[in-house]
Amino acid sequence: MSEPALNEVTVLYFASIREALGTGRESLQTRAATVGALREEIMQSKGEAAAAALAPNKAVRMALNQLMCKGDAPIQSGDEIAFFPPVTGG
Secondary structure: OOOOOOEEEEEEEOHHHHHHHOOOEEEEEEOOOEHHHHHHHHHHHOOHHHHHHOOOOOOOEEEEOOEEEOOOOEOOOOOEEEEEOOOOOO
């Protein structure tokens, strides 16, 4: 079985996640097939702050090409993926 394709994606981070990672936007090359797999990859490759900010027990919203999605949403080259904490208003 061949290795998954390498995709170039843009990843956006907002609010406390942006603060933890020290950036709001980056381009990544990834073999992750889904948004959830990309989240895992970022947690493992970006250090403790990223692991804590994106941990599975954290409420993190995800969007794929500006549409809310779940972790099983498939990604491909050129996609924009965003990670952000839930927003409350009042």
